[in-house]
Amino acid sequence: MRTSMKQTNKTQELLSAWEDTYKKGQLTLWIFLALKDGKKYVDEIREFVQEQSEETMSCESQSLYRNLRKYQHVGVVDFETREGNKGPDRKYYYLTDVGSELLETFIKRNINLFFNDRIQKLIK
Amino acid sequence: MKVFTKNLIYFIISMTILTVIFRYTLSSMLDAKLFWEVWIMATAYGLGAFFLGWYFGKKDGNDLPLYDIGFRFHFATYLICNVIGELWLLSDFHSKYENIFTVHLTALIWGAFLAIHFIFFLISRKKAINGIKKTEIFE
Numbered sequence: 568m569r570t571s572m573k574q575t576n577k578t579q580e581l582l583s584a585w586e587d588t589y590k591k592g593q594l595t596l597w598i599f600l601a602l603k604d605g606k607k608y609v610d611e612i613r614e615f616v617q618e619q620s621e622e623t624m625s626c627e628s629q630s631l632y633r634n635l636r637k638y639q640h641v642g643v644v645d646f647e648t649r650e651g652n653k654g655p656d657r658k659y660y661y662l663t664d665v666g667s668e669l670l671e672t673f674i675k676r677n678i679n680l681f682f683n684d685r686i687q688k689l690i691k
Numbered sequence: 692m693k694v695f696t697k698n699l700i701y702f703i704i705s706m707t708i709l710t711v712i713f714r715y716t717l718s719s720m721l722d723a724k725l726f727w728e729v730w731i732m733a734t735a736y737g738l739g740a741f742f743l744g745w746y747f748g749k750k751d752g753n754d755l756p757l758y759d760i761g762f763r764f765h766f767a768t769y770l771i772c773n774v775i776g777e778l779w780l781l782s783d784f785h786s787k788y789e790n791i792f793t794v795h796l797t798a799l800i801w802g803a804f805l806a807i808h809f810i811f812f813l814i815s816r817k818k819a820i821n822g823i824k825k826t827e828i829f830e
Contacts, residue, residue: 595829636755637828640693641821 590624596678597624598634599662599670602644608657609635635660643669693822698751699763702743706771709739714779721786740768758824762812769805773798 594616601607601615609631616624638644643666646658662670680686713736720729744764751757751764776794779785818824 591830633753637823640755640823641828 586623593624594626594630594634595638596673598631598638599666599673602660602662603667603670606647606659606661608659612660638666642666693755693757694763696751696755696757698747698754699767702747702751702764703767703771705743705747706740706768707775709736709743710771710775714775714784718779718784718786718789721788740772744768756824756827757822758815758819758827759822760808760812760815762808765805765808769801773801 597616597620598612600619601612604615607615609628612631613626613628616626635644635646639646639660643663644660645663646660648656649659651657681690713732716732717729720732748761748764757763773794776797777791780789780791780794816822818826820828
């Protein structure tokens, strides 16, 4: 009983460490998926990421802004300004042609692997 | 690569003000023969310049992490210090204990270090896309 408890704790600890590392590289993919879904402003992107990842991914607005600035700077994301409900204008972000191509290629090379029969059986 | 960022512009403005104050105080102190106190004031100027660069440089990196190994801020500092120094002496605002040769010499020696920094900056650009380090774009 005690050994089993110890093992569960260890598994949780290792899982947390693995997930921390894994999630760091996942944010870009989730942001790009949010933008593929349609033009969004930062809060909508954050909501999309949290909902669609079933709360496994979370991101602060500040960190999203920083990432979006970088993506915009390298030309994979751009924004258009629309009037906000009450406050200032909102920036609605979208994937540029380069961004869409980048996401498509990334998915083909890195995500579609998980959908072959052999891997599907292993995951299930 | 984006060169002029909001924080770099704030740095240029505050550094220009600091340098003009420094030049004015330096000339006034030299005229008053406060030679020992000049060292204290020069150290304060150096520290002030360092903290301005540190503060705005850090903010700049948080906004957009341009991978320029500090070259934009160094180049801006070089231009501000030396252009104001040259203009100060050419406009005859200087004290009789200052001479233009010292200003030229400072620009020359500092310029050599700036040139070395520029070479490292050019090398560093190979690791970047649009000025952002490849490993930092999607992190």
